[in-house]
Amino acid sequence: MKLIGLLLLLASAGNAYERTVPNSVAKEAREVLEKLIAIDTTNPPGNELAVAKFVEPLLKDVGFETRVFESAPGRGNLWARLKGTGKKKTLLITMHTDVVGAPKEKWDTDPFVATEKQGYLYGRGAIDDKGMGAVAIAVVRHLAKSGQALDRDLILFFGADEEAGSQFGMAWMLKHHPELMKAEVVLNEGGGIGLEDGRVSQAAIQLYEKLYMNVTVSADGDSGHSSIPSQNNAVVRVARAVANIGNYRFPVKLNTVTRAYFDGLAKSKNHPLRKVFSGLVGKNQKKKAKAIEVLVDIPFYNASLRTTCTPTVFKAGFRSNAIAGSAEAIVNCRVLPDETRAQVLGRLRKAVDDPQIKLDAPTLGKPYQSPFKDPFFDAAAAVFSEMAPGAAAVPYMSAGATDSRKLREMGYKAYGLVPMPISADDKSRMHGDNERVKIESIDFGVEFLHRLIVRYAGAR
Numbered sequence: 001m002k003l004i005g006l007l008l009l010l011a012s013a014g015n016a017y018e019r020t021v022p023n024s025v026a027k028e029a030r031e032v033l034e035k036l037i038a039i040d041t042t043n044p045p046g047n048e049l050a051v052a053k054f055v056e057p058l059l060k061d062v063g064f065e066t067r068v069f070e071s072a073p074g075r076g077n078l079w080a081r082l083k084g085t086g087k088k089k090t091l092l093i094t095m096h097t098d099v100v101g102a103p104k105e106k107w108d109t110d111p112f113v114a115t116e117k118q119g120y121l122y123g124r125g126a127i128d129d130k131g132m133g134a135v136a137i138a139v140v141r142h143l144a145k146s147g148q149a150l151d152r153d154l155i156l157f158f159g160a161d162e163e164a165g166s167q168f169g170m171a172w173m174l175k176h177h178p179e180l181m182k183a184e185v186v187l188n189e190g191g192g193i194g195l196e197d198g199r200v201s202q203a204a205i206q207l208y209e210k211l212y213m214n215v216t217v218s219a220d221g222d223s224g225h226s227s228i229p230s231q232n233n234a235v236v237r238v239a240r241a242v243a244n245i246g247n248y249r250f251p252v253k254l255n256t257v258t259r260a261y262f263d264g265l266a267k268s269k270n271h272p273l274r275k276v277f278s279g280l281v282g283k284n285q286k287k288k289a290k291a292i293e294v295l296v297d298i299p300f301y302n303a304s305l306r307t308t309c310t311p312t313v314f315k316a317g318f319r320s321n322a323i324a325g326s327a328e329a330i331v332n333c334r335v336l337p338d339e340t341r342a343q344v345l346g347r348l349r350k351a352v353d354d355p356q357i358k359l360d361a362p363t364l365g366k367p368y369q370s371p372f373k374d375p376f377f378d379a380a381a382a383v384f385s386e387m388a389p390g391a392a393a394v395p396y397m398s399a400g401a402t403d404s405r406k407l408r409e410m411g412y413k414a415y416g417l418v419p420m421p422i423s424a425d426d427k428s429r430m431h432g433d434n435e436r437v438k439i440e441s442i443d444f445g446v447e448f449l450h451r452l453i454v455r456y457a458g459a460r
Contacts, residue, residue: 017387021450025142026443030121032058033134033442034114036097037123043098046168048160049076051097055158056080058137062144064156069177071160075168078158079180082140084150084457089184091376091457092155092412094403095133096162096169096189099125106433120436128430129189131437132418133158135445139453149459155183162403170403174410183412185376185456190402190416193384193444195423200388200444201271202264204396205380206416207370208257210334212401213341215309215348215361217241223325230323235316238327241352242311245331248351250307252292254281255338257397258304260372264394271392300424303399307344309333334399337367368408370415379456380417383448419452420445 039050052068055078060066064080071077076097102111102124109115111124125131136156143150159169166172173181191206219241221234254262259281266277276294279287295301302308309331316327335344341364348359371377372395381393396416404414420441429435 017444017447019447021139021142021447025138025450026446028141029134029138029442029446030439032137033121033126033131033437034123036130036134037114037125038112040112041098041125042101043161043163045074046098046160047074048097048158048169049074052076052078052158055133055137058141059156062141064140064144067180069173071168071172071176075160077160077169077173078156079173079177080156081180082144082150082154084152084154085459086153087151087459088457090153090155090182091453092157092181092183092186093136094157094159094170094186094188095136096129096159096166096403097133098161098163098169099128099130100163100431102433102435108434111435116439119439121439121442122434122436124435126435126437127418127420127422127426128435129162129418131420131442131445132189135419135442135449139446139449142450143453148454150453150457151459152184152457154453154457155181157181159403166403166406170406174406178410185374186404186407186412186414187376187452188402188404188407188414188416189418190398190400190404191396192416192418192427193388193421193448195421195426195438195441196270196272199270200391200421202268202391203380203384203388203393203417204261205377205393206396206398206402206404207372207377207414208337208367208395208397209401209405210303210307210397210399211337211364211367213333213335213344213361213364215331215333215345215359216328217245217331217352218326218328218358218360219354219356220326222323224323226321226323233323234327235324237354237356238314238316238329241354241357242314242329242331244351244353245309245348246311248309248347249296250309250347252296252305253336253338254305255336255397257369257395261304261394261396264392268392269390270388300427303334304397307333307335307339308399309344309348333361335364337369337397340364365405366409368405370404370408370413374413374415376413376415376456380415380452383451383455386451387444387448418445419448 161168222230279291313330317324407414
């Protein structure tokens with residue numbers, strides 16, 4: 001076994017790989033993550049400035065040029081650059097530091113106290129997105145201290161407000177300081193490394209996103225005292241419409257990215273559903289139909305196969321003994337990039353089947369895709385193949401929205417890949433209760449990101 005610095009054979013997340021960084025780097029990543037979790041950056045109000053002030057000296061101490069930007073009171077963004085030789089263009093790694101709310105009464109642990117339990121680290125932001133931030137901090141500190149030569153400048157950006165649209169984060173930075181964000185390639189969240197039955201099964205490298213569209217469902221009716229009800233009840237009408245929308249299923253479609261995604265998974269030796277994926281992308285119509293039947297019952301894959309619209313907000317009434325004269329609901333749609341606003345609203349109108357229901361939605365944005373064939377994508381795939389032989393690195397269209405869309409809109413090549421392996425169960429906790437990350441996954445993430453930066457940005 002060739003020795004590269006401290007080289008260990010590490011068995012982690014069901015895969016064995018040679019470690020090229022000291023144990024202390026993964027230990028530092030865990031310690032940094034614990035401290036990041038302890039900074040409550042629930043958005044709103046955010047308070048991301050506290051994270052920027054915590055992280056800045058960690059990077060400045062190892063030679064990074066740093067700047068903190070306060071886009072609004074308390075909304076802090078940290079920009080940091082480690083200079084390379086300049087032979088190649090910049091690599092930008094971006095993370096967001098705000099988190100969604102975490103009702104303490106629904107958690108088994110305090111969401112803002114990092115708690116280690118049964119091989120996991122629990123806390124809000126453990127995955128989304130402070131985990132990636134902690135891994136990046138530990139890795140780049142190690143690279144800087146070890147004197148690793150880089151042919152590319154390395155920029156890290158810790159942004160505010162991603163969970164609410166990035167008005168005070170990435171969007172603000174691109175508007176006010178675009179000169180600091182110039183890069184050939186961006187690494188962001190949005191994709192990830194999957195765990196199936198305890199084994200690393202795939203690296204889904206996000207280069208495309210479904211489009212975000214909120215549909216307002218509303219109706220007017222007769223108001224009055226609840227003791228004398230009317231048949232024209234706005235709450236009942238909107239509730240019926242929302243139920244119809246909730247039960248509606250958009251048609252299944254594959255585009256170039258999702259076809260490549262499922263085709264790649266079909267070739268992954270580590271994925272238990274590889275035969276199902278093979279049926280989906282194959283020419284046998286019976287196998288295709290059976291594969292669709294299986295996959296649409298799995299929420300994650302269902303979201304990759306079709307446009308989805310799900311009710312999220314209901315607004316009606318003001319007193320228990322008064323009939324509301326109007327009612328409104330918000331239905332959040334994640335639209336396949338090749339579908340239009342008119343098509344989505346047309347299908348929803350048919351599902352609602354009530355002319356007195358009003359449907360309204362803003363203009364749907366344009367889809368932007370990063371290229372499949374790119375040296376960065378190839379580097380990420382090669383590193384993944386080294387660390388998880390038999391598993392597949394595949395292009396991925398995410399159902400969720402990230403800052404990458406704003407970057408792609410401005411011409412950046414942006415790729416989403418959280419380097420820590422995550423199971424489907426743990427993905428579901430990211431905006432839910434008891435968010436957690438495997439300790440072993442942090443170790444894997446440190447090794448993966450270190451290898452990726454050295455392969456893509458290291459001096460040759």
